[in-house]
Amino acid sequence: MTTAVVPHVPARLGRFVLRMFRPHIYVTYALLWVLALESSAVALTGTAWRPTGATWVRVVTVVLALLFLRMLDEQKDLAYDRVHHPDRPLVTGAITVTELRGAMAALTAVVAGLNALQSATALLLILTSLGYALFLAVLEGASRAVRDRQLLNLAVTCPVQVLLGAYVYGALAAAGTVTADWHGVVLLALCACVFLHFEFARKTAWTAEPTARLYSAGLGPRRSAAVTAGFAAGAIGCQVALFAPDGPLGLLPCLAAVLPAWGTRRFLAARRGGWPLPAAMGFVVSTYLALVVRAVLLP
Structure with missing residues (x-):
């Protein structure tokens, strides 16, 4: 049975991405975020900024990290979605937890490979961001307060965004482009x-x-x-x-x-x-x- 569905997994993941990770929103956000952060950091040193190959590695990394987080959120919210959003892909079976976790592992391998070519600092920072997100999934599963209280949940989840920003800035510092x-x-x-x-x-x-x-x-x-x-x-x-x-x-x-x-x-x-x-x-x-x-x- 598993063998029969494997050839269809890429298509199922593709439909999930188009519905739950709308590229025109998420990719545009990641692009503008990384370019704004990097260009401002460089400009503050008094150096003219122009995007480089490393810039696009950071953009791709943040896009894939946001996709990783969206896939993780879909799993964290499954119990809630069964009641309140019965049309979500994970609820309807359009995608499975196993398929999402496999895709997350693949995304981790890709971003690790991309950043290992840049610097050990960049690699460590992006893996820390993804690792913290996984820790949050465990924390939310163990703590009803963290899971259900909106402000508390925001307080513990917002650092993921800060860590991704720190990845961009830290990668620039590690490359010698800026001084932290x-x-x-x-x-x-x-x-x-x-x-x-x-x-x-x-x-x-x-x-x-x-x-x-x-x-x-x-x-x-x-x-x-x-x-x-x-x-x-x-x-x-x-x-x-x-x-x-x-x-x-x-x-x-x-x-x-x-x-x-x-x-x-x-x-x-x-x-x-x-x-x-x-x-x-x-x-x-x-x-x-x-x-x-x-x-x-x-x-």
């Missing part, structure tokens, strides 16, 4: 704030089903909106701290602040529905894109 200093810490904080702004925005609403996993369910819609706006403000503050000495062009990415400002006003004025997600997504895209443009244009 306080700029790296602020850059990682900037990226974390951008991510958390979108994360809170997509889970903030005035009303929701009792079983919905929303931050606003625990904080209340106004406080959740304040946290959402606060993370956007944190991202802008990090940019000011890093780039204000470069003058008006250095602060170009701060223009994206208009989007969370509008989103906050719209959400609070509407008193119904959820946070306007186009504004939150636009903030992520415009911030990262502006950071890349800034790094390219600065002498």
